[in-house]
Amino acid sequence: MTTRETQLTSAQEALKTGRFAEGLALARALLESAPEDGEALYLAAVAARYCKTFTEAEVYLDRLHAAMPEYGRAWQEAGHLALAQGHKAAALAAFQRATRFNPALEASWREQARLLAASGRAGEANMATFQQQRLARLPRELVAVTNHLAEGRLLRAEENCRHYLRAHPARDANHVEGMRLLARIGIEFGVLEEAEFLLDSALAFRPDDVQIRLDYIDVLRRRQNFAKARAEAEALYLRDPDSPVFQSRLAIESMQSGDYERGLALFDQVLEKLPGDPANLTSKGHALKTTGASAEAIASYRAAIAAKPDHGDAWYALANLKTYRFPDDEVERMQMQAARGDLAFMDRVHIAFALGKAHEDRGEYAASFAAYDQGNRLKRAQTRYSADAMSAELARQKEACTAELFAQHEGAGHHAPDPIFILGLPRAGSTLLEQILASHSQIDGTLELPNILALAHRLRGRRVGENRYPQVLHDLTAEQLAGFGEDFIANTRIHRAGAPFFIDKMPNNFRHIGLIHLILPNAKIIDARRDPMDCCFSGFKQLFAEGQEFTYGLTEVGRYYADYVTLMDHWDAALPGKVLRVQHEDVLDDLEGETRRMLDFLGLPFEPACLDFHKTQRAVRTASSEQVRQPINRKGQGAWKPFEPWLDELKAALAV
Incomplete structure (x- = not known):
């Protein structure tokens, strides 16, 4: 046990046995060497409240809220402190915030019920009582799980x-x-x-x-x-x-x-x-x-x-x-x-x-x-994203998904021609390509579908820490590959509106082109690519609803882009002609030419509606939804240049 852990244990024991002054002294000593230690701040606040040094307790709680604003126990302690000073409205607000962040805090529910009942809010008080009683009936093991x-x-x-x-x-x-x-x-x-x-x-x-x-x-x-x-x-x-x-x-x-x-x-x-x-x-x-x-x-x-x-x-x-x-x-x-x-x-x-x-x-x-x-x-x-771990994961695709693997499974898979995968990096122009193609009478635009990512996850294996994918692709039978492809077609049908072809524009599918080819050999794949500085900085500026953790750092997003390019080069070598690369800047320069090029690749006739994509009435559920409802423009091109003084990390990662 470290010195810090020993001191924390001693402080906790002092509080449990009512030696509040001693507990406060121990917590203060901890904070001298580690001023932002969350556990020490919490113990100091509790001890100061019991010692009735309320101002000191408030200081500790303010520091704790700043460091850990969603720590439910800190807000519960704020409620107890407010009650100790007779501030009932502030106490109720703190207890309510505590249970919003941690619904396993029985004391906060109990105090809410009491304060709400006293103020005549019987319905809300009953709900708080229900939650408190539900927790009281749970075994301590499951309350601990809820806390964790x-x-x-x-x-x-x-x-x-x-x-x-x-x-x-x-x-x-x-x-x-x-x-x-x-x-x-x-x-x-x-x-x-x-x-x-x-x-x-x-x-x-x-x-x-x-x-x-x-x-x-x-x-x-x-x-x-x-x-x-x-x-x-x-x-x-x-x-x-x-x-x-x-x-x-x-x-x-x-x-x-x-x-x-x-x-x-x-x-x-x-x-x-x-x-x-x-x-x-x-x-x-x-x-x-x-x-x-x-x-x-x-x-x-x-x-x-x-x-x-x-x-x-x-x-x-x-x-x-x-x-x-x-x-x-x-x-x-x-x-x-x-x-x-x-x-x-x-x-x-x-x-x-x-x-x-x-x-x-x-x-x-x-x-x-x-x-x-x-x-x-x-x-x-x-x-806690790791660029090293991601680089290693993408390298495993190159090691396992070789030309020999694809030759071994030639003719396998489900032969439906329906899917069109638009993939690459987020903020690379994939929504624009989808909107152009979904304006064609024979193509349905859908969503960023999770099916391929979910299948890849299943192939990893079920045991904790196990990862058999992508090496497991060598062991799959023709029947299994065909079954996976058939499942994909069946499970994505709900998103379609009846056109012969449909788009899946999950960008991260670029990691799994080998898997896609094995289960759906007739699927078409389009790689939406954009200038690296524009693409990476646009990703850095975007807060994604979930996933895309690699975008939350200049070095991280630059390394991911470089790894993506390297993996796409591998797919080009192992599956020549499988992927059509569409450069965003080429679409801006020649919309009709690039549209015709994509439709030729898909084996579909040209339709003028594709050039009027911004007039197409359909739901668009990505960050670019408003942009693709406008005629084509260059507003995003070179948007990184005014920020150049702060982008050395990105340049170094991209080696530009």
């Missing part, structure tokens, strides 16, 4: 949860909750197939459990099984059509399945009951943006901000329109929020990226880069 999950300790959460499930058979009253928690952990890890199986099984034991059903809908949506997710949401809605929770969930699932009229109507019903709810106002804005109703989307985002000025999701949604320009007062309001020490982590990230866009539009490039850099540093620390 809320505080980001996923490996410990998984280990503890699996141990509990092994030790307690299915007849145990809490086994189903353990299954639900393991599914939530799986969702965080991205193991969606296992999470869906666990939740499906849990529902067989407890079909009326609303929380399990909500989690089940969540995983179905993440797996892009939108029809089933909507059916589940519809079933919940029919239980209680007046429930804002069920209305909101059905609205989201209706949007995902393309029923925008129903979804927007449901959002309006929710907002009649909860007129200032920022989450629903923002979700409605996203839906309006997807359908091209930009002015209405902006109004909805602004209403969300008016209701909750620190709602970073809405601020960034405005920036992410790409065409929106922030007026002076909005920039000042964002800066005020960014200066807050207690701003929640993702609100801070969202506002940093939004400020980056606002300053860039004004030509304030130093301030813009500083904001983008802050947002990226926060996300990079959260994701």
Whole structure:
């Protein structure tokens, strides 16, 4: 045990046995050598409260909130401190924030129930009491799992949860909750197939459990099984059509399945009951943006901000329109929020990226880069992305997916000609190519489909730490390859509108071209490529909804681009003629020529509608949705040049 761990243990023991002054002294000593130590700050705040040195406790909590703004226990302690000083309203707000960040804090639910009941808010008090009693009934092992999950300790959460499930058979009253928690952990890890199986099984034991059903809908949506997710949401809605929770969930699932009229109507019903709810106002804005109703989307985002000025999701949604320009007062309001020490982590990230866009539009490039850099540093620390690990992963594709492998499996796979894969890096112009091709009468545009990535994950193996992919491709039979291809066609049919061909524009599929060729040998593949500095810096400026962790650092995104080019060179050598490369700058120079070139590659006749792509009425669900609704332009070309003084890391990684 280290000296720090020994001191922490001593301080904790002192607090447990009521020796608060001693505990405070030990915590102070720890903070002298490590001023930002979160555990020491928490212990110091607790000890100072018990010693009734309230101002000192507030100082420790302010520092803890600044370092860990979403640490639920810190907000619970803030609630206890406010109560000790007689500040009931502040205490209630702190306890509510505590359970938002960590729903396993029983004391926070109990105090909320008491404070809400005292202020005449009986309905909310009953809900808090229900949550407190639910936690009280759970075994301590599962409460610990919930704590670990809320505080980001996923490996410990998984280990503890699996141990509990092994030790307690299915007849145990809490086994189903353990299954639900393991599914939530799986969702965080991205193991969606296992999470869906666990939740499906849990529902067989407890079909009326609303929380399990909500989690089940969540995983179905993440797996892009939108029809089933909507059916589940519809079933919940029919239980209680007046429930804002069920209305909101059905609205989201209706949007995902393309029923925008129903979804927007449901959002309006929710907002009649909860007129200032920022989450629903923002979700409605996203839906309006997807359908091209930009002015209405902006109004909805602004209403969300008016209701909750620190709602970073809405601020960034405005920036992410790409065409929106922030007026002076909005920039000042964002800066005020960014200066807050207690701003929640993702609100801070969202506002940093939004400020980056606002300053860039004004030509304030130093301030813009500083904001983008802050947002990226926060996300990079959260994701813990390793460029070395990614380089090694891509190198394994070159080692395993050789010309000999493809010769070995020649003639295998499912021979459907339907899929068109547009791949490469995000922000490389793939949405533009999709919009051009989806304007053709014989091609459906769909989504960034997860099916290939999910199959690659399955092929890794099920044991923890195991990774048999891509080497396992040498061991697959012709029947297995054909089955995988047939499954892909069947499972993606839900996204199609009836055209003979359809597009999957998941950019990361470039890592798996070998797998695609083996299971779908007649699929067409287009590599959307863009100038490396433009592509990488555009990715650095973009806050992605999920994935694309390589973009949150200049060195990281530059190395990823270089690795991508190297792997694409390998595919060209191992599968000559399989991939059509389309350079974004060539499309800008000669739209008709490059459009005809793509259609010739696909074996389709030219249609003039492809040149009028910006007039095509379809939902576009990427960050470029507003840009591809405009005629072709060069607004993004050379956008990195004003930032050149700060881009040495990127240049070095790209060797330019």
